[in-house]
Amino acid sequence: MSNIIYYVSFIILGIGIYGIVSQKNLFKQLISLSIIDTAVNIFIVALGYVEWGEAPIYSTITPVANFVDPLPQALVLTAIVIGVGILALGSVLLVHINEKYGSLDPDEIRDTREVVE
Amino acid sequence: MIALLIAVPLVFAFASIPHERLGRYFLPFVAMFNLVCLFFFMHPEQILEVGKWPAAYGIALVLDNVSYPFLIFVNFLILMMSLSATLENRYGTLLLVLTAAVNGIMLTGDFFNSFVFLEIISVIAYIVAAHKDNALGAFKYLIFGGIGGTMYLLGAVSVYVKSGTLNMAYASFITDPMVVPTICIFFLITFLVELKVLPLGLWAPDVYSNGSSVTPIALGSIVTVSLVYLFSRIFLNIFDLPNPQLVGILAMVSIIFSELGALKQKGLGRALSFATISGVSTVVAALSMRESEITSAAYFYLFNDVVSKFILFTLFAYLGERGFKSNKTAGIAFTFASLSVVGFPMFAGFWAKYYLLKALFQVNSYALPAIILIAAVIEAGYLIKWNVELWYKEEDREKDREDVEAEKAEGVEEVEEVEDFVPFGAQVVTLLLALTLVVVGFMPGLIHDQTMSIANHVLDFRPYLDLILKGGM
Amino acid sequence: MRRVWAILVAGVFLYFLVGQFLPIIPTFGNVDLFARVAFDIINKSTTTNYNAVEFKKSKDLEDGSANVVTSIVVNYRSFDTLGEVSVLFCAAIGVGILASMLKSKKRIEFEEHKVLRISTGIVLPLILLFGAYIFIHGHLSPGGGFPGGTTIALGVLLLMLSNNEFKVTNVAKYVEQSAGAGYVVIGLMGMAIGGVFLMNFLPTGVVGNLFSAGVVPIVYTFIGFKVGAELSNVISDLREG
Numbered sequence: 001m002s003n004i005i006y007y008v009s010f011i012i013l014g015i016g017i018y019g020i021v022s023q024k025n026l027f028k029q030l031i032s033l034s035i036i037d038t039a040v041n042i043f044i045v046a047l048g049y050v051e052w053g054e055a056p057i058y059s060t061i062t063p064v065a066n067f068v069d070p071l072p073q074a075l076v077l078t079a080i081v082i083g084v085g086i087l088a089l090g091s092v093l094l095v096h097i098n099e100k101y102g103s104l105d106p107d108e109i110r111d112t113r114e115v116v117e
Numbered sequence: 118m119i120a121l122l123i124a125v126p127l128v129f130a131f132a133s134i135p136h137e138r139l140g141r142y143f144l145p146f147v148a149m150f151n152l153v154c155l156f157f158f159m160h161p162e163q164i165l166e167v168g169k170w171p172a173a174y175g176i177a178l179v180l181d182n183v184s185y186p187f188l189i190f191v192n193f194l195i196l197m198m199s200l201s202a203t204l205e206n207r208y209g210t211l212l213l214v215l216t217a218a219v220n221g222i223m224l225t226g227d228f229f230n231s232f233v234f235l236e237i238i239s240v241i242a243y244i245v246a247a248h249k250d251n252a253l254g255a256f257k258y259l260i261f262g263g264i265g266g267t268m269y270l271l272g273a274v275s276v277y278v279k280s281g282t283l284n285m286a287y288a289s290f291i292t293d294p295m296v297v298p299t300i301c302i303f304f305l306i307t308f309l310v311e312l313k314v315l316p317l318g319l320w321a322p323d324v325y326s327n328g329s330s331v332t333p334i335a336l337g338s339i340v341t342v343s344l345v346y347l348f349s350r351i352f353l354n355i356f357d358l359p360n361p362q363l364v365g366i367l368a369m370v371s372i373i374f375s376e377l378g379a380l381k382q383k384g385l386g387r388a389l390s391f392a393t394i395s396g397v398s399t400v401v402a403a404l405s406m407r408e409s410e411i412t413s414a415a416y417f418y419l420f421n422d423v424v425s426k427f428i429l430f431t432l433f434a435y436l437g438e439r440g441f442k443s444n445k446t447a448g449i450a451f452t453f454a455s456l457s458v459v460g461f462p463m464f465a466g467f468w469a470k471y472y473l474l475k476a477l478f479q480v481n482s483y484a485l486p487a488i489i490l491i492a493a494v495i496e497a498g499y500l501i502k503w504n505v506e507l508w509y510k511e512e513d514r515e516k517d518r519e520d521v522e523a524e525k526a527e528g529v530e531e532v533e534e535v536e537d538f539v540p541f542g543a544q545v546v547t548l549l550l551a552l553t554l555v556v557v558g559f560m561p562g563l564i565h566d567q568t569m570s571i572a573n574h575v576l577d578f579r580p581y582l583d584l585i586l587k588g589g590m
Numbered sequence: 591m592r593r594v595w596a597i598l599v600a601g602v603f604l605y606f607l608v609g610q611f612l613p614i615i616p617t618f619g620n621v622d623l624f625a626r627v628a629f630d631i632i633n634k635s636t637t638t639n640y641n642a643v644e645f646k647k648s649k650d651l652e653d654g655s656a657n658v659v660t661s662i663v664v665n666y667r668s669f670d671t672l673g674e675v676s677v678l679f680c681a682a683i684g685v686g687i688l689a690s691m692l693k694s695k696k697r698i699e700f701e702e703h704k705v706l707r708i709s710t711g712i713v714l715p716l717i718l719l720f721g722a723y724i725f726i727h728g729h730l731s732p733g734g735g736f737p738g739g740t741t742i743a744l745g746v747l748l749l750m751l752s753n754n755e756f757k758v759t760n761v762a763k764y765v766e767q768s769a770g771a772g773y774v775v776i777g778l779m780g781m782a783i784g785g786v787f788l789m790n791f792l793p794t795g796v797v798g799n800l801f802s803a804g805v806v807p808i809v810y811t812f813i814g815f816k817v818g819a820e821l822s823n824v825i826s827d828l829r830e831g
Contacts (some may be wrong), residue, residue, distance in 0.1 A: 002617055002618045002619060002620075002798075003617055003618050004611070004618075005618055006612060006618060007608075009605075010604060010607045010612075013603070013604075013607070014600045014601075014603060014604045015600075017264075017600045017603055018596045018599075018600040019595065019596075020260060020264070020596075021193060021592070021595055021596035021599050021600070022592050022595075022596030022688060023598075024592070026256060029260055030260070032260075033260060033263045033264070034257075036263075036264065036267055037263075037267060037831075040267050040270060040271060043271075044270075044274050046618060047274060047278055047615065047616075047621075048621070048628075049618060049619050049621065050619060050621045050623060051619035051620065054740060055732070056632065056645075056657070056658035056659055056728075057656055057658065057659075057694045057731065057732065058643060058656040058658075058797055058798060059645060059656060059730075059731075060646075060686040061797070063644055063645035063646075063737075064642060064643075064644060064645075065632050065633060065642070065643060067632050067658065068621075068632065069621060069623060069626060069628045070628055070631065070632065070659045070805075071277065071626070071628045071631065071662055072274065072277070072626070072659040073659050073666065074612055074659050074662035074663045075229055075270075075273075075274060075277075077659065077663055077673070077734075078229075078663070078670055078674045078734065079270055080602060081674050081677065081678055081736055082233075082236045082240075082674065082677050083267075084678070084679050084681075085240055085677050085680070085681030085682075086240065086243075086259065086263055086266075086681070087238075088681050088682075088685055088692050088824055089240065089243055089244065089259065089681050089684050089685060089688075090243075090256065090263075091261050091828075092684070092685050092688040092689060092827075092828070093247060093252045093255055093256045093259065093688065094252075094256065095244070095688075095689075095692065096247070096250075096252035096688060096691070096692065097252045097253050097256060100250065100252065100253075101253075101695060105691060109253065120781065120787035120788075121787075124774055124777060124787060127672070127770075127774050128771055128774045128775070129674075129677060130679075130770075131679070131767055131770035131771040131774065132767065132771055134763055134764075134766060134767040134770075135760070135763055135764060135767055165786065165787065166786065167668070167669045167786065167787055167788050168665065168666070168668055168669070168780070168786060168787070168788045168789050168790065169637075169784060169786045169789050170637070170665075171634055171636055173627055174627050174630060174631060174636040174666055175636075175666050175667060175669075176667060176669045176670065180783075206687075207591065207683055207686065207687050208687075210683060211680060211683060211684070214676050214679065214680055217676065218673075218676070221673065229667070229669075229670060229671055230669060230673070233670050233673035233674060233677070234673055236673075236677050237673055237676050237677050237680060237725055239691050240680045240681055241684075242683065243678050243684070244680065244683070244684035244687060244688070247684075249687060250691070252688075273613065275611070275614075276615065277626070279614065279615075281625045281626035281627055281628075282626070282627045283627075297613040299610050299614055300614075302606070302610075315689055502743060518762075551808055563727075
């Protein structure tokens, strides 16, 4: 039962994958991608938890080390920033698509394309 | 010292922000600088621990006999691209960062570091893919690539959890062999996406066929070579490939479907994109065998495929489907490249296929050779068809219905701009590469010796381990 | 049909994660830190012998930041962070390129609001100050260049919301350029002084002091400026169209 946080992140990951495959709207696909990112970040931080460990910062309250694993946290910091970059890029691409085809629905986009070609 | 290969392009990229055109002027010089460094100042078998932290704790850059030839090849391709492609304003800066990232992904000996470089490459790839107003294809790639990147991250972190370090050599030494296949599934998904093996590579045709002189070359040649390197590093050198049969079958199915897809396409751009998928799938199928002769042949195949696709895509970008009547030099390069892809004798492609088939027959594998031969026949069919069509295109048919429509789709303002004109740089580069194919066709030893050495080194884990552990644990 | 496929794909994936992957990872909280490199990184003993670190007492260690995550991000794995900065850099350039290619140059205008306008004048300096505090104290407290830069960019966003005339000028570009190049130059200085790229060439001082940890605060300041300028550019590009 202690593994419940792993299950939670897996379920969020499953929701993200379900969203990407099932949703037609491209914006919803982008959101699903971001959900997957979040799930993976939760999972990685959880992997570093040590029972009764504290936040890995030397301070007046914790002058001596009794810390959780800081390395996954550092990795997640990197991964979050990368996720932000990809999210920003994806949204600009969506603005482009919307301008060109007037829609974010693949079916309508296909119709517009056939009219153009 | 070897960090300069990454640091110098990055410095120039940051320095080129204020002036939009500065990046593209820096690019050839930076590529040249990298090549000079590689040839004269850096030699294989050296390791650099970034920041002086021991390899297990920090990040180690490794230049060994596997990455050295790959680095030279990729930097050469970047130099060629910087001369041949028409770079718009800020693309030069992006390609400088891409140079740093592909050099980084080949030098790094650390799982998470390779993830970071992979993400740089993919972010640049999404932007480059959106070139020529191709946002839809780029978005498709972004979704596929986003999932792929996440999977790579999960793989890297599980390596850390199981072995306690992110360094590749230490990790492969410590990780329990029982759990390696499970972890490798994550990496495998990433590579199937990025190397365009079909069910997961469905993004590729849309992205490559946008008629840009940058996209298919940056993604199809440069990024593909660097990822094939990472694939062989992880699956041949450090870990074992999980389910090699399954990967082989997937790749073979991918070859067949992409060739059929190429045959069906009406446009040259999409046909070439499908041909690229088939080429890389062949390499993946061959690499999944894990046998030194086959691996060597696979690298030879990759060399031929990448160089010829470079020529084909560049000429397609400039000429479209307007024929070679007014551009005989371009036509000759195009024909040479397509003959080499098909595997016509006297070209590099012939030797690529010959070595691959010979090595496969030696281990009594007959499924892949059969598929390669079938693929070659289909390939010959459509490439010769396209060659004939482009050579014998009447001048007055130039503006026929199909063409006008294609140009309309490209955007009206570009119609005037691309009138039957191949820039001088692109002509020289394509001709030079076509000549390379011929020279290699007559002297296959030039490349074959190199690929044999890579294959022998990549399948032997000991030198890599010794290099990082410096002889002791 | 699409939903069935989606459930199938997600199901296969979940099955793999729960059935194959979960058994091989340790249970939650049950981590053996001694078997991981993190143990030596926490105790700052990757190149020296083990010696327990004490806050405000230990000095001249191999790495001097009190925040261990920072010491990993900017010191032990600084090369990753350089890559990470490049990712953000590329994404910002990409947003700029793609936004400038849009055909409709429709600038997003916001409704003028007096309360917002006046309160922005009061809050904005505090926001910028707080952002600067976050990245300057990155080696002592939670935070660092990325959150600090984001806070600064949020200040810029507030300014944009409250004032329709406000535009992010080219200054942001120059800040981005010099901060990015500064990071690499620090790395190259490490190479010139210590012989290795991105080496920490300054004394590390006492753990917990503001002036400690060698190049870490300098690098985080660069990152803070760079991220702030980049995100401001992204917001402004998205707005100007």
